[in-house]
Amino acid sequence: MSMKTTLITTNTDVVANAPIGLFDSGVGGLSVFRHLQQVLPHEGYLYYADTLNVPYGNRDNNEISALTLNAVDWLIEQKCKLVVIACNSASAHGLELARNKYPNTPIVGLVPALKPAVQFSKTKKVAVLATGATLNGDLLNNVIDDVASPNQVMVVKWFEPNLVPWVEAGMPQTSDTAKLLKKQLHQFYNQGVDQLVLGCTHYPFFRDFLMAEVNKHHMDMDVIDSGRAIANRVKDLLLKQNLLIEMKQTDETTCQQMWQKKAQLHVGSLSFYASLYDDNLKQVVTRLLSQT
Ligand code: DGL
Numbered sequence: 001m002s003m004k005t006t007l008i009t010t011n012t013d014v015v016a017n018a019p020i021g022l023f024d025s026g027v028g029g030l031s032v033f034r035h036l037q038q039v040l041p042h043e044g045y046l047y048y049a050d051t052l053n054v055p056y057g058n059r060d061n062n063e064i065s066a067l068t069l070n071a072v073d074w075l076i077e078q079k080c081k082l083v084v085i086a087c088n089s090a091s092a093h094g095l096e097l098a099r100n101k102y103p104n105t106p107i108v109g110l111v112p113a114l115k116p117a118v119q120f121s122k123t124k125k126v127a128v129l130a131t132g133a134t135l136n137g138d139l140l141n142n143v144i145d146d147v148a149s150p151n152q153v154m155v156v157k158w159f160e161p162n163l164v165p166w167v168e169a170g171m172p173q174t175s176d177t178a179k180l181l182k183k184q185l186h187q188f189y190n191q192g193v194d195q196l197v198l199g200c201t202h203y204p205f206f207r208d209f210l211m212a213e214v215n216k217h218h219m220d221m222d223v224i225d226s227g228r229a230i231a232n233r234v235k236d237l238l239l240k241q242n243l244l245i246e247m248k249q250t251d252e253t254t255c256q257q258m259w260q261k262k263a264q265l266h267v268g269s270l271s272f273y274a275s276l277y278d279d280n281l282k283q284v285v286t287r288l289l290s291q292t
Contacts, residue, residue: 017245019045019271020044020080025049025053027049028087028167035227036231036234043269044271046080046263048075049274053067055165058131058132059133065097068085068093068094081238083108089137114199118195121195124154127157127193130158135157135159135199160177163202195221196221199225205288264282267289
């Protein structure tokens with residue numbers, strides 16, 4: 001799909017039945033979409049995955065900013081009523097820029113769920129699993145300075161570059177990445193970590209994998225992410241702007257059909273677009289969306 005840069009700086013002609021736009025470097029943002037779908041079941045969703053450039057996490061900050069703005073430009077061009085940058089790495093380096101460029105569109109970004117982790121930690125030791133771009137970004141480090149440090153909570157940061165490609169590949173359980181992840185979980189536990197924050201939107205897809213190990217070894221540990229909080233935030237913003245769809249739309253009133261027709265993949269209320277699309281991606285998306 002070709003991505004054009006647009007000069008549109010306002011989005012005043014949005015209507016309530018316009019879609020909610022979501023963007024991630026790849027399939028990770030689908031973990032946020034699953035929460036949105038539960039909290040806002042009558043909305044239409046337009047998802048853009050920049051699979052041509054995934055992973056973002058070890059890219060240069062300026063490159064991430066440019067790719068993020070490009071994606072947000074496209075979602076605004078499609079007249080999305082609200083945009084979720086469903087990627088912690090893209091939010092770390094593109095959220096402020098996107099908000100400055102489009103002051104009339106609500107733009108929601110992600111930051112690892114460190115605040116609840118600090119609140120619930122009994123051992124005062126939490127771990128954040130995220131990409132290098134997120135771990136070095138101001139969004140997370142401001143939360144560490146403002147919330148973790150004043151509460152004497154120690155934050156252990158961990159980035160494993162193979163995790164995102166592993167999720168994009170459908171999480172084969174026999175891979176070395178699966179073994180490494182299990183090993184690291186035990187290491188965190190032995191260090192006294194009792195809250196594990198999944199600070200990348202790809203990671204909630206392996207939460208069940210981690211929880212199986214947590215339960216098997218009776219570890220006193222929570223594994224958390226920010227998906228549900230983001231969905232609630234989106235609901236609040238739409239309510240405030242009178243843009244919430246509260247009832248199922250009839251075929252006459254819905255204007256989703258246009259995006260559905262053009263989408264590379266259409267699943268329920270989701271119209272999925274990717275900068276690089278193939279059958280393998282189709283299978284991964286379908287499988288992740290059917291994961292309970
Ligand atoms: N889902 C992105 C995030 O939340 C993935 C990062 C990547 O592409 O490396 O950070």
